[in-house]
Amino acid sequence: MNDNNNHITQLIESITTMVEKAEYDSALSAYASVFKQYPEFLSPKDEEPLTKFRATHIHNAANLSRRALYNACHHIGSTSRIKQAVNMLCGVERKVYQHEAQKPSFLFIPDLPSSPxxxxxxxxxxxxxxxxxxxxxxxxxxxxxxxxxxxxxxxxxxxxxxxxxxxxxxxxxxxxxxxxxxxxxxxxxxxxxxxxxxxxxxxxxxxxxxxxxxxxxxxxxxxxxxxxxxxxxxxxxxxxxxxxxxxxxxxxxxxxxxxxxxxxxxxxxxxxxxxxxxxxxxxxxxxxxxNPHLTEVEKQDIQMLMREYANWSAHFGALAVLDKRFY
Structure with a gap:
């Protein structure tokens, strides 16, 4: 157990240095390595008390993961509604639905005509x-x-x-x-x-x-x-x-x-x-x-978005929700 603690400490110290140097991509990859090897450090049980030090690193890992998603996807969008959808998916813009009864859980394209x-x-x-x-x-x-x-x-x-x-x-x-x-x-x-x-x-x-x-x-x-x-x-x-x-x-x-x-x-x-x-x-x-109201170009945008999202999710997606206990 002590060997594990020492290894985690070394990894976290190196991540701290990366963050201080604004080497955010390297820090995110290192957090992903920590999460894979020692998931309990970044994903403790809900009832487990946390030190400020540990909570800070949980926040950092989640924020860097969400940053990576935005960096991968923010350029996607040939129309204003696709650009807005990307922003909402990446969390930089609040989701605003057009119908009270329409609230998709993952991806929402605003101003896209539809009916039940x-x-x-x-x-x-x-x-x-x-x-x-x-x-x-x-x-x-x-x-x-x-x-x-x-x-x-x-x-x-x-x-x-x-x-x-x-x-x-x-x-x-x-x-x-x-x-x-x-x-x-x-x-x-x-x-x-x-x-x-x-x-x-x-x-x-x-x-x-x-x-x-x-x-x-x-x-x-x-x-x-x-x-x-x-x-x-x-x-x-x-x-x-x-x-x-x-x-x-x-x-x-x-x-x-x-x-x-x-x-x-x-x-x-x-x-x-x-x-x-x-x-x-x-x-x-x-x-x-x-949805037949999507243009062919918008469909291509969505296909690209799904490729980028799948790649991000496979590598860093689990980190994006690590700080949900603080919401």
Missing amino acids: FSETSEVEGLQDLVDKLSSSKEVFLSCIKYANDNYVHEIGEVPKSDDWKKLSENWSSMHLMKGGHFTEHAKRLPHDLISLFNSPLLAHCPTHAPEVVISVLKPKAYIPPHYGTSNIKWTLHIPLVVNDNAYLDVAGEKRTWSAKTEALLFDDSFVHSAENPADAARAVLIIDIW
Whole structure:
């Protein structure tokens, strides 16, 4: 233990010197090394008392991490709304939402038109994609038996409530595309079907999107209200197994399923919930598509932003929230 303490002391002394010399990039890399080797030093338990010395280094590590994100991304943005979105993501500008019911948890593009529900006809070429995917419904139905992953863990941070704990047992999934990359499940599908997911309509911006997933909501299951991660994409639901009682509620607007429902298209950055009160499971194919009001240049900006963010997150992302206990 003493050897560890001595090593930490040496590392921290060298970091202090780097900070004094304004060698911030080197200091951040050194903090990342400390966090990897001795995570308890920079991430103590909430109830653990802290010295001013230790708290200072926790603040330093978090601030340098956030600084690195801004340095990597601040140049991105061909339009004012993308520039503003980057500033909000990097924390240099406060997030201001346009609708009370629309509060995406990760990335928000201001002044980007949307509504809780939209028609597929509003997106050029989308109805054709829906028709082609629907014609292969039997293939997707055959995949339902493999939908055994816990989908609650895939939608981001959710409250630790009894409703969400119960839902983790009643909401399952099987990904065909995750974070913009095809899964092993997808590779077993017919090639012409897989090629449909390369459509430019899909929100191709790894590692953020797109997601293509078969979602199964068990009988009597309820998904509490929650927000999606961003408003750059809309969510397409193509029915596989549905019933007249299951519904989707987006910002207080409720849509129910029926045998005649071809698809539902909504913006999951608005608060939304779902329920399947029937005695049989409800299964849908979920696909992320671009918000059609984004320009092609803005989509390229977002793709670049996601690449930079993913690289930053892999190296320094965990450090950015180290000082959350002081908020």
